[in-house]
Amino acid sequence: MFITFEGIDGSGKSTQARLLAEALRADGLDVVLTREPGGSPGAEEIRRLVLEGDPDRWSPETEILLFTAARRDHLERTIAPALAAGRIVICDRFADSTRMYQGLSRGDLRGLVDQLHALMIGREPDLTFLVDIDPTVGLARAKGRQGTEERFEDMGLAMQERMRAGFLALAREFATRFRLVNGARPTEDVAAEILSLTRAALA
Numbered sequence: 001m002f003i004t005f006e007g008i009d010g011s012g013k014s015t016q017a018r019l020l021a022e023a024l025r026a027d028g029l030d031v032v033l034t035r036e037p038g039g040s041p042g043a044e045e046i047r048r049l050v051l052e053g054d055p056d057r058w059s060p061e062t063e064i065l066l067f068t069a070a071r072r073d074h075l076e077r078t079i080a081p082a083l084a085a086g087r088i089v090i091c092d093r094f095a096d097s098t099r100m101y102q103g104l105s106r107g108d109l110r111g112l113v114d115q116l117h118a119l120m121i122g123r124e125p126d127l128t129f130l131v132d133i134d135p136t137v138g139l140a141r142a143k144g145r146q147g148t149e150e151r152f153e154d155m156g157l158a159m160q161e162r163m164r165a166g167f168l169a170l171a172r173e174f175a176t177r178f179r180l181v182n183g184a185r186p187t188e189d190v191a192a193e194i195l196s197l198t199r200a201a202l203a
């Protein structure tokens with residue numbers, strides 16, 4: 001079972017991915033918790049190139065290639081071996097984030113993203129949680145984190161609004177694997193819903 005978390009900045013993806021991994025491990029399941037961009041040594045190096053520095057550092061096309069290169073390495077070295085060994089893989093962001101951020105926010109390049117995905121990745125998650133939140137709340141939470149990985153956070157509220165709408169559209173496009181979860185609730189309530197949806201999918 002390959003599970004991913006998607007949504008805008010500050011929606012609670014990383015928090016919920018970690019809580020789900022802990023809960024499934026407490027059930028005795030073998031879980032690999034990983035993230036994108038990154039999740040393998042080579043992809044973590046690419047992560048720094050795409051998440052730090054000037055927002056205009058890369059052209060949209062170059063950026064798509066970097067994200068796809070990182071994903072390919074992550075899939076080869078971390079995700080595919082874990083799934084082949086029968087483990088549950090939980091990934092904080094995956095290809096849907098590229099469909100959104102690189103496919104729509106940086107020009108209408110969704111077609112290019114999909115072509116590269118088909119050529120180089122060719123794998124969708126079994127289950128995807130879209131943690132949905134008002135961008136005003138999400139941005140305030142994200143800013144509170146005080147990190148250096150802010151290339152995309154700096155895109156501002158209007159872009160986050162478009163991203164939210166785009167993620168909701170993706171959830172409709174891939175309706176069988178997506179589960180829409182309201183992230184504007186206490187952490188434990190969101191986690192309980194995600195755990196019960198995951199148990200249902202595993203059963």
Ligand SMILES: Nc1ncnc2c1ncn2[C@@H]1O[C@H](COP(=O)(O)OP(=O)(O)O)[C@@H](O)[C@H]1O
Binds near residue numbers: 012014016141183
């Ligand atoms: N349900 C919640 N209610 C309030 N704060 C939250 C909630 N979920 C996460 N947070 C906090 O908001 C910030 C962003 O959460 P995070 O999980 O890092 O979001 P994301 O990975 O989607 O950007 C963190 O400081 C986290 O502790």
Ligand SMILES: [Mg+2]
Binds near residue numbers: 013014015092
């Ligand atoms: Mg996160």
